[in-house]
Amino acid sequence: xxxxxxxxxxxYVLSQFFRAxxxxxxxxxxxxxxxxxxxxxxxxxxxxxxxxxxxxxVGWALDRIGPRxxxxxxxxxxxxxxxxxxxxxxxxxxxxxxxxxxxIGCSPVLMASYxxxxxxxxxxxxxxxxxxxxGVGSVGNLVASYPTALAAEWIGWRGTLAGLSVLSAxxxxxxxxxxxxxxxxxxxxxxxxxxLLRMPVLWLILPMMLVNYAPAAAIRGLWVGPYMGDVFGLxxxxxxQATMVMGVAMILGTFAYGPLDRVFGTRKWVIFVGNxxxxxxxxxLVWKIDQSIWLSLALxxxxxFMGGSFxxxxxxxxxxxxxxxxxxxxxxxxxxxxxxxxLAQFASGRLHDATFASGPSAAYxxxxxxxxxxxxxxxxxxxxSRDSVD
Numbered sequence: 001x002x003x004x005x006x007x008x009x010x011x012y013v014l015s016q017f018f019r020a021x022x023x024x025x026x027x028x029x030x031x032x033x034x035x036x037x038x039x040x041x042x043x044x045x046x047x048x049x050x051x052x053x054x055x056x057x058v059g060w061a062l063d064r065i066g067p068r069x070x071x072x073x074x075x076x077x078x079x080x081x082x083x084x085x086x087x088x089x090x091x092x093x094x095x096x097x098x099x100x101x102x103x104i105g106c107s108p109v110l111m112a113s114y115x116x117x118x119x120x121x122x123x124x125x126x127x128x129x130x131x132x133x134x135g136v137g138s139v140g141n142l143v144a145s146y147p148t149a150l151a152a153e154w155i156g157w158r159g160t161l162a163g164l165s166v167l168s169a170x171x172x173x174x175x176x177x178x179x180x181x182x183x184x185x186x187x188x189x190x191x192x193x194x195x196l197l198r199m200p201v202l203w204l205i206l207p208m209m210l211v212n213y214a215p216a217a218a219i220r221g222l223w224v225g226p227y228m229g230d231v232f233g234l235x236x237x238x239x240x241q242a243t244m245v246m247g248v249a250m251i252l253g254t255f256a257y258g259p260l261d262r263v264f265g266t267r268k269w270v271i272f273v274g275n276x277x278x279x280x281x282x283x284x285l286v287w288k289i290d291q292s293i294w295l296s297l298a299l300x301x302x303x304x305f306m307g308g309s310f311x312x313x314x315x316x317x318x319x320x321x322x323x324x325x326x327x328x329x330x331x332x333x334x335x336x337x338x339x340x341x342x343l344a345q346f347a348s349g350r351l352h353d354a355t356f357a358s359g360p361s362a363a364y365x366x367x368x369x370x371x372x373x374x375x376x377x378x379x380x381x382x383x384x385s386r387d388s389v390d
Contacts, residue, residue: 004068004179008113009137011075011171014164015106016140017148018079018099019047019217019341023225023243024148027236028157029095037226039092041349043099044222045342050103052339056193058108059331063324066181067112076172078105083165087158105168110137111331112179118318118326119182124262126318130311131258138254141220141247149240193328201320204385209313209333210340211378212275215282215371216307217341218348219300220246223367226352230360232293242297249301253308260312261389267316268387271309275379278306282372289368290361310337319388344371 022029022040029035035043054074061070082101089095110133117129151160196202219227220243228234228242257274261267281302288295314333321329348367356363 004175005113005116005133007171007174007178008067008071008109008116009133011071011106011109011175012113012133012137013140013143014075014079014168014171015109016138017144017164018083018102018106018140019044019051020141020221020243020247021144021148023220023222024145024236024240025152025157026222026225026239027229028152032157033090033092033095035092035095037222038349038353039095041222041345041352043092043096044218045345045349046096047099047103048217048338048342048345050100050342051107052335052337052342054104054107055111055331055335055338058111059193059328061108062111062115062327062331066184067108067115068175068179068181071108071112071179072172072175074108075105075175076169078102078107079168080105080165080172083161083168087161087165110134111327111334114314114330115327116182118330123319127261127267127312127315128258130314131254131308134308134311135251135254135258138247138251141250142244145242145244145247146237146240149236152236193332196321196325196329196332199320201386202317204381205313205317206333206336208271208275208378208382208385209317209336210343211374212271212313212340213307213310213337214340214344215278215368215375216250216304218344218371219368220250220304221341222345223348223364224300227296227360227364228293231290231364232296234293245297246301246304250304250308253305254311255308256305257308257312261315265389266387267312267319267389268382268385271313271316272379272382274306274309275375278303279372279375279379281306282368282375286365286369286372289365313337316385316388344374 022044026040058070078101082098082105086098089098113133114130117126121129224243224246225239228239260270264270281299285299314330317333318330351366351370352363355366
């Protein structure tokens with residue numbers, strides 16, 4: 001099981017990379033194939049939305065087929081094939097199609113590991129193990145920053161994506177040979193995704209899941225690059241350095257959140273307070289949108305750090321799932337979390353297009369303000385949810 005989990009972690013490194021690397025290549029892709037910020041926001045949104053919609057069949061597959069076949073097959077076809085298409089892209093439409101394929105390929109890897117944690121380890125350790133997997137896997141977020149900018153300069157973005165295609169295929173084959181499926185649950189109980197959606201206890205948790213990850217992922221995955229370039233005039237290499245700082249903050253935040261539910265004896269209020277600080281950081285970013293590169297970098301990094309509550313929020317919901325629906329339960333949570341990012345990218349791309357004529361500061365202020373308002377609505381509903389501690 002150890003070798004399988006290590007390979008799942010490596011697959012998740014690739015997943016984190018693919019959701020974040022567009023921010024670094026914005027200048028190159030616009031120059032070479034005419035893919036501007038709006039087109040890349042659309043492509044990024046497709047990745048997240050495809051990833052989210054795939055959680056429905058992935059959840060079924062984890063419960064019925066197991067994590068080995070589910071993760072290896074999808075990563076090989078979607079991850080390897082999508083990266084190959086990206087390397088050969090000549091139009092923005094090719095980028096969009098390749099991001100859909102890559103979203104399919106990446107969709108099972110984190111949930112496969114969470115499924116194994118939920119089935120093979122004590123419930124009280126789930127949040128810590130989930131945060132550890134997310135934190136280590138987030139190294140991909142760092143690789144998608146300055147190292148990607150350097151690779152694009154040395155071998156070009158096409159060569160970089162070709163190499164990632166080969167790596168994705170190799171990791172997929174490793175998953176096939178090394179991941180071990182947990183024993184299937186022997187139960188007379190039947191159930192589906194609809195049974196989970198009928199549980200009132202989840203109704204105030206799922207809206208928070210929808211907005212929790214969106215600001216950090218959308219800003220790091222795309223908007224930090226155009227924002228730093230348009231408002232402060234940073235080069236591709238400098239944008240790579242800025243995205244690395246935010247990526248480090250996101251990793252540190254994930255590790256910081258991991259044990260806090262056991263330290264404070266609550267999941268709900270750990271999540272609530274952390275995300276409230278993130279919302280305040282977004283409002284401060286709108287207020288000081290073009291004042292200082294260092295202040296802006298500090299604020300987007302704070303948003304990234306405070307957005308690390310994702311695995312604790314999944315643990316909050318997971319405590320209420322019946323054993324025979326664990327696979328579909330964790331993927332339902334992931335559907336809302338990743339789907340929220342996809343919807344945010346579609347909306348933020350339109351906002352950018354509608355407001356950029358008023359100047360870069362107005363456009364990015366509108367985008368970050370939109371994220372802040374969505375955050376506050378989610379927090380308001382979440383304040384009335386039921387806590388869970390195993």
